[in-house]
Amino acid sequence: MDEVDRSILAVLEKHGRISNAELAARVGLSPSPCLRRVRQLEEAGVIRGYRALIDPAAVGRSLRVFAGVRLMRHTRADVVAFESAVTRLPEVVHSHHITGNFDYLLQVEVADLPAYEDFHANQLASLPGVATVTSYVTMKTLSADPTA
Template sequence: MDEMDRSILAELERNGRISNNELASRVGLSPSPCLRRVRQLEESGVIRGYRALIDPAAVGRGLRVFAGVRLMRHIRADVVAFETEVMKLPEVIACHHITGNFDYLLQVEVADLPAYEEFHANQLAALPGVGTVNSFVIMKTLDAV
């Protein structure tokens, strides 16, 4: 990967729907070599996909919470069971296996605080192997440019 690939990636991160002609212009390439590089980045797995960024509040998910989850035991079967089940929950937008005080950090999106209370009590805490859950309500998100 060279500086041109990095420039292409930076532009695509800002706007994944940019036309190839506009992308080529911004990075200083002609359209054909630019498209060839984008396809190589896609085929090699550097670009894993494209998706729309949805306003959570507009679709009834106005409350974001980070939930730190600590498992009771760390045997492989418990870890696999937790990971399998947590990813089935539509409220869980992202699940990160981390180091530190928690084993997992979940990004959860729900309608409001009562919806999170229900999710926490009846779904999250009921997952296999869950010992403790610490919740962090997001008050404001600053998006990177």
């Protein structure tokens, strides 16, 4: 991977729907070599895909909560059971296995605080192996992404 590839990636991270002609112009290539490089990056797995960024409030998920989850035990079976269950919850948009005070950090998006209370009590806290859940309600999101 060279500087041109890095430039392509930097532009695509911010503008995933940019045309190949515009991408080529921004990175100083003609369209054919630019497209060839993008395809090579895709085939190599460097570019894993493209997606739409959806405004959570527009789809009824205006409350974002980060939940720190601690498991009771850390046996392989307990970890697999928890991970299998948590990945099936549509309210959990990102989940990370982490080090520190928690075993997992989950990004949860729901309509409002009563919806989170219901989700916490009836789904999250009852997942396999959960010992504790500590919730952090997001007041404002700061991001380098101008659409966030």
